Amino acid sequence: xxxxxxxxxxxDAIIYQVHVRTFHDSNGDGxxxxxGLEQKLDYIQELGVSAIWxxxxxxxxxxxxxxxxxxxxxxxxxxxxxxxxxxxxxxAHKRGIRIIIEMVLNHTSDQHPWFQEARSSxxxxxxxxxxxxxxxxxxxxxxxxxxxxxxxxxxxxxTSKSFYWHRFFSHQPDLNYDNPAVREQxxxxxxxxxxxxxxxxxxxxxxxxxxxxxTNCENLPETHNILKDLRRRLEENFEGRMLLAEANQxxxxxxxxxxxxxxxxxxxxxxxxxxxxMGLKLEDRKPITEILRQTPEIPPSCQWxxxxxxxxxxxxxxxxxxxxxxxxxxYAQNKTMRLNLGIRRRLxxxxxxxxxxxxxxxxxxxxxxxxxxxxxxxxxxxxxxxTLGDRNGVRTPMQWNGGWxxxxxxxxxxxxxxxIIHDPVYGYPAVNVVSQGESEHSLLHWMQRxxxxxxxxxxxxxxxxxxLYPANHRILAYLRQFxxxxxxxxxxxxxxxxxxxxxxxxxxxxxxxxxxxxxIFPRVGELPYLLTLGPYQFYWFRLRRV
Amino acid sequence: MxxxxxxxxDFLRQLINVGEVDILVxxxxxxxxxxxxxxxxxxxxxxxxxxxxxxxxxxxxxxxSRDGTTELVTGISIGDSRPTSDVYALRTLHSIxxxxxxxxxxxxxxxxxxxxxxxxxxxxxxxxxxDSENIQxxxxxxxxxxxxxxxxxxxxxTYRRHKFDGLLMTNLLYPMVxxxxxxxxxxxxxxxxxFSGRLGNQFLGxxxxxxxxxxxxxxxRFALAAITGKYRICQSFxxxxxxxxxxxxxxxxxxxxxxxVLFSALESDFSQWSSVTGSQAVPTQGTDQEILLNPLxxxxxxxxxxxxxxxxxxxxxxxxxxxxxxxxxxxxxxTLGEEAFRYPAELWVRTVxxxxxxxxxxIINRDHIIQALAPLFRGRVFTFVVENRNGSAQxxxxxxxxxxxxxxxxxxxLLERWKSRE
Numbered sequence: 001x002x003x004x005x006x007x008x009x010x011x012d013a014i015i016y017q018v019h020v021r022t023f024h025d026s027n028g029d030g031x032x033x034x035x036g037l038e039q040k041l042d043y044i045q046e047l048g049v050s051a052i053w054x055x056x057x058x059x060x061x062x063x064x065x066x067x068x069x070x071x072x073x074x075x076x077x078x079x080x081x082x083x084x085x086x087x088x089x090x091x092a093h094k095r096g097i098r099i100i101i102e103m104v105l106n107h108t109s110d111q112h113p114w115f116q117e118a119r120s121s122x123x124x125x126x127x128x129x130x131x132x133x134x135x136x137x138x139x140x141x142x143x144x145x146x147x148x149x150x151x152x153x154x155x156x157x158x159t160s161k162s163f164y165w166h167r168f169f170s171h172q173p174d175l176n177y178d179n180p181a182v183r184e185q186x187x188x189x190x191x192x193x194x195x196x197x198x199x200x201x202x203x204x205x206x207x208x209x210x211x212x213x214x215t216n217c218e219n220l221p222e223t224h225n226i227l228k229d230l231r232r233r234l235e236e237n238f239e240g241r242m243l244l245a246e247a248n249q250x251x252x253x254x255x256x257x258x259x260x261x262x263x264x265x266x267x268x269x270x271x272x273x274x275x276x277x278m279g280l281k282l283e284d285r286k287p288i289t290e291i292l293r294q295t296p297e298i299p300p301s302c303q304w305x306x307x308x309x310x311x312x313x314x315x316x317x318x319x320x321x322x323x324x325x326x327x328x329x330x331y332a333q334n335k336t337m338r339l340n341l342g343i344r345r346r347l348x349x350x351x352x353x354x355x356x357x358x359x360x361x362x363x364x365x366x367x368x369x370x371x372x373x374x375x376x377x378x379x380x381x382x383x384x385x386x387t388l389g390d391r392n393g394v395r396t397p398m399q400w401n402g403g404w405x406x407x408x409x410x411x412x413x414x415x416x417x418x419x420i421i422h423d424p425v426y427g428y429p430a431v432n433v434v435s436q437g438e439s440e441h442s443l444l445h446w447m448q449r450x451x452x453x454x455x456x457x458x459x460x461x462x463x464x465x466x467x468l469y470p471a472n473h474r475i476l477a478y479l480r481q482f483x484x485x486x487x488x489x490x491x492x493x494x495x496x497x498x499x500x501x502x503x504x505x506x507x508x509x510x511x512x513x514x515x516x517x518x519x520i521f522p523r524v525g526e527l528p529y530l531l532t533l534g535p536y537q538f539y540w541f542r543l544r545r546v
Numbered sequence: 547m548x549x550x551x552x553x554x555x556d557f558l559r560q561l562i563n564v565g566e567v568d569i570l571v572x573x574x575x576x577x578x579x580x581x582x583x584x585x586x587x588x589x590x591x592x593x594x595x596x597x598x599x600x601x602x603x604x605x606x607x608x609x610x611s612r613d614g615t616t617e618l619v620t621g622i623s624i625g626d627s628r629p630t631s632d633v634y635a636l637r638t639l640h641s642i643x644x645x646x647x648x649x650x651x652x653x654x655x656x657x658x659x660x661x662x663x664x665x666x667x668x669x670x671x672x673x674x675x676x677d678s679e680n681i682q683x684x685x686x687x688x689x690x691x692x693x694x695x696x697x698x699x700x701x702x703x704t705y706r707r708h709k710f711d712g713l714l715m716t717n718l719l720y721p722m723v724x725x726x727x728x729x730x731x732x733x734x735x736x737x738x739x740x741f742s743g744r745l746g747n748q749f750l751g752x753x754x755x756x757x758x759x760x761x762x763x764x765x766x767r768f769a770l771a772a773i774t775g776k777y778r779i780c781q782s783f784x785x786x787x788x789x790x791x792x793x794x795x796x797x798x799x800x801x802x803x804x805x806x807v808l809f810s811a812l813e814s815d816f817s818q819w820s821s822v823t824g825s826q827a828v829p830t831q832g833t834d835q836e837i838l839l840n841p842l843x844x845x846x847x848x849x850x851x852x853x854x855x856x857x858x859x860x861x862x863x864x865x866x867x868x869x870x871x872x873x874x875x876x877x878x879x880x881t882l883g884e885e886a887f888r889y890p891a892e893l894w895v896r897t898v899x900x901x902x903x904x905x906x907x908x909i910i911n912r913d914h915i916i917q918a919l920a921p922l923f924r925g926r927v928f929t930f931v932v933e934n935r936n937g938s939a940q941x942x943x944x945x946x947x948x949x950x951x952x953x954x955x956x957x958x959x960l961l962e963r964w965k966s967r968e
Contacts, residue, residue: 293626
């Protein structure tokens with residue numbers, strides 16, 4: 001089943017986010033690799049997803065889990081060879097699964113040869129590939145992103161005796177996009193991978209490409225011009241490829257990244273994610289509907305990318321102070337769970353391993369307007385290890401079975417890149433792929449089922465959304481419509497059973513067909529449509545006139 | 547049958563939509579459009595500022611307003627179907643209204659609010675007056691916090707009042723409740739008060755809603771139920787009481803709602819109050835009273851006239867109610883001119899106690915007994931005004947305290963009268 005030719009494939013996609021290092025170790029060195037990933041492609045195919053997003057796999061000192069790239073044109077030796085990557089790409093495509101790779105445009109590692117050359121002398125030809133200054137007083141209006149570790153966006157380079165600019169860790173110097181040579185070089189990097197066959201890029205940290213004095217150095221017009229140029233080159237040379245923007249911004253600030261359909265194909269909807277958790281805890285749909293109401297229309301060819309959890313902390317940058325305090329108190333009372341402005345936890349522990357809430361949030365993820373991304377391991381309810389530093393607690397080895405190293409590696413346990421989760425609730429003896437595969441009612445089987453239902457129609461990926469506002473604020477209800485197809489989604493955010501009356505008069509005469517069981521519900525009439533939902537229950541109904 | 551149809555279907559539907567709450571603010575109204583808008587905005591401000599995370603609801607029990615009161619109340623809801631740009635709220639705030647099917651009565655309104663609180667499993671509730679002109683967010687907060695955070699069941703307000711405001715409270719209700727029930731509750735007849743869900747549920751379940759009182763003075767009955775039920779009670783200072791709130795209220799209806807209810811409660815509560823000696827202070831957050839001393843014109847001449855005329859005109863009624871010695875003393879002071887006239891504390895306490903025991907024995911029509919107290923109360927007010935005319939705040943406090951002590955000292959006299967067969 002090769003990948004289809006639809007150039008809008010990303011609108012219907014379900015993406016599975018994987019770090020090669022964490023997934024499966026084929027050579028017993030304690031580190032996941034491409035051959036290991038290839039061996040597990042059947043599993044990913046059975047899960048039902050249509051694309052894989054691979055986190056950075058480039059040579060790197062790994063001081064930021066690979067987001068500090070030291071060479072853009074090959075793979076980290078721990079993960080295998082470029083040939084190994086090529087095989088994964090081809091094997092995935094044969095299974096109808098596309099491959100999206102990470103591309104960190106904004107900065108390199110300080111170990112990258114470009115930076116080593118740049119810092120070697122002030123006259124080096126590559127000197128201007130980075131942003132230098134004699135003082136650390138420039139761009140004062142720019143926020144510091146990694147507040148817990150960085151005191152300034154400038155770092156002193158003792159070699160060339162000047163300051164260099166960095167928006168993230170000080171070992172990640174920002175590239176200078178005012179330099180045409182840098183822009184050309186980064187396109188060449190992208191072209192290298194596109195020619196190999198990758199289907200898209202998740203472009204990391206894109207709001208920060210350009211710096212200008214007197215601004216906050218984010219979302220600048222010059223940055224958009226650079227991105228539009230990349231998109232133009234992509235369209236001219238590679239059909240059906242996709243650019244996904246990582247820009248942790250408010251929806252109104254994100255909108256320009258779609259341009260007129262000539263910049264990014266997709267962008268993460270960062271503000272929605274924490275509000276889904278907030279709405280669930282508040283048992284109130286208001287945070288969710290409010291942020292979606294503030295979400296601007298995007299060009300028809302564009303798409304939001306939705307997620308519940310990923311490899312980073314549950315970011316709380318795009319919430320108010322009051323909301324952040326609430327989220328901390330509700331989801332991270334233990335302060336070691338907090339990092340920067342966020343919460344470094346996986347989905348299942350965040351929800352106290354409550355199956356009903358895990359299902360509800362996944363149901364919302366799959367039914368809201370956008371392309372859902374599932375973080376590896378969340379489909380079986382993996383836990384986290386908050387004793388590991390930074391965000392490593394949510395990047396532990398995939399739990400394949402209850403045997404040696406959870407089936408992740410044959411290495412001695414002490415050689416694993418990170419310890420396997422071994423606590424009584426989330427430990428690999430209790431939570432693993434094999435055991436869930438054998439249990440008909442496991443989370444894994446449920447995830448396979450909901451993914452299949454989601455993929456049975458294009459309405460979720462491409463349809464419009466219209467919120468119903470029933471008087472019961474614990475019920476989040478909306479209609480998804482695409483062509484002649486209409487789906488009604490009703491979510492109970494409450495821990496208690498709820499009754500709700502829905503105004504469906506415009507659909508009078510339709511019957512509702514519950515999409516998981518294909519069961520028929522009563523016909524819609526003039527009166528409000530009465531539904532009762534159990535705690536955290538949700539329904540997807542296909543509306544059908546008979 | 548009445549119980550079964552007590553809450554309308556529409557109101558029940560609204561309550562279903564609200565669901566379980568932490569905080570419930572009850573607002574009884576009847577044609578309060580002039581003031582209710584600012585009151586509900588203040589309530590909303592308090593909730594957003596002091597209880598932003600809590601599930602809250604405003605319940606309006608309306609007695610048939612025709613001036614847009616209910617629309618003003620429901621208009622301050624916060625939700626996603628009708629976004630408001632001027633306020634930020636973490637969660638939805640419902641402000642719902644129901645119109646009860648009878649003439650405006652505080653009892654029906656409170657019953658509606660209590661029923662809603664029970665159905666919504668509210669943890670902390672507060673009833674606010676809809677006609678307050680100087681309400682502040684802290685008022686509501688001060689009434690709710692002791693319930694929500696400290697586990698109290700009833701929070702009665704204390705106010706900053708003028709020394710001549712609330713004289714029925716200082717000269718009768720406070721000292722009598724204190725002496726009989728042993729609890730120094732400043733405002734037993736509470737215009738605003740906070741209560742716990744469990745106290746509300748207990749009171750709602752009492753079979754006192756169809757007792758013929760039409761719910762008059764239900765706030766006082768509620769306070770007494772908290773006292774006799776051994777619930778945790780405290781007072782909370784909330785601010786300056788607007789003296790205009792009760793201006794124009796006729797004395798006799800006010801006496802019915804307060805003294806009448808108290809006298810009535812003494813019957814059912816006899817086993818409890820009869821054994822109480824002395825009195826205990828109530829935990830109080832903030833001061834238990836603040837007294838304003840600014841000059842205030844009081845028509846003493848009119849008070850004196852009404853007392854003297856009343857004593858003369860109600861001679862036969864008083865003969866039924868009062869002991870010969872008390873009546874004789876009233877006759878004596880009624881002949882005194884304005885300068886010499888005083889209604890001494892001891893005589894006033896004996897008068898009140900004799901009224902209470904006569905009320906219990908229904909010597910004459912009970913309502914006539916309450917009405918007959920009105921001219922005598924005016925005589926007592928005259929005396930209080932004269933005695934405190936030039937007094938400092940401390941003098942006023944001391945005089946009220948002396949009266950309270952007198953009520954406590956003469957309590958055996960009430961018991962004696964109560965038990966006598968005459």
